[in-house]
Amino acid sequence: MNGLIFNRELRVITSANPLDPNCIFVSIGGDSFGRPPAFCKLGDKSWKVISNLQGLTSNDVVFHKGELYAVDSYSNLLRVNLNSSSIHCLALVSNKYENINNYLVEFKGHLLLVRRREKIKYEITVGFDVFRLIQEEMRWNHVKDIGNNVILLGEYSSISIPAPRSKAKCICQDFKANCIYFIDDVKYWSSDHTHNDAGVYNMANHRIDLLPESWPIWTSPVNWLRPMF
DSSP: OOSOOOOTTOEEEESSOTTSTTOEEEEESOGGGTOOOEEEETTOSSOEEOGGGTTOOEEEEEEETTEEEEEETTOEEEEEETTTTEEEEEEEOOOOOSSEEEEEEEETTEEEEEEEEEOTTTOOEEEEEEEEEETTTTEEEEEOOOOSEEEEEOSSOOEEEEOOSSOOBOSSSBOOTTEEEEOOOOOEEOSSOEEOOOEEEETTTOOEEEOOTTSGGGTOSOOOOOOOO
16 A cells, blocks of 8 residues: 555544455545545555545544544534545534534444533633434434443544443543543643643533643553453
């Protein structure tokens, strides 16, 4: 395959197990290096550009039930047809906040939109909103509780897992049910130092506990690894 260059901004997602002969690979996130979103299949000799995604500000992309979805910076959910490069806008969450980041997460067979609210001046996370896609009606339903589950949120991969009953640990601490764990996707510069922004958001009381900057999650190029319970 040609043209695949690894760097911090480039992300590759798959539609299935990479060993599956029908697996589709999608590369995204390298626009600043002049590489538009593209896809290929096993055996292809080159990448095919997803022309209708080129130039769009896609916050996140994910394969869900065999189809490619993207969410833009305005919270529009887009379904992408890789054969024709056509895009259909499916659902929109009204955006009353000026500064948000959007993430797509699979959760118990459903597709979630997680919106991360930040202070405009300092780009510090102040809260989250979670929505579940009602596919039959193509609308979002506000989710206030994820029960005995955890969402692990990051720029390069976001997943949901059951909160373990035993004391399984992640890179930072014990998992807590009904919480969103997030890493520092945005760093802003002040006159004397750079501030990091990662922590745990409790969906029950809306509290955010930040993670110490000394923990190894700050320097790890991998966002999250799915635990084996």
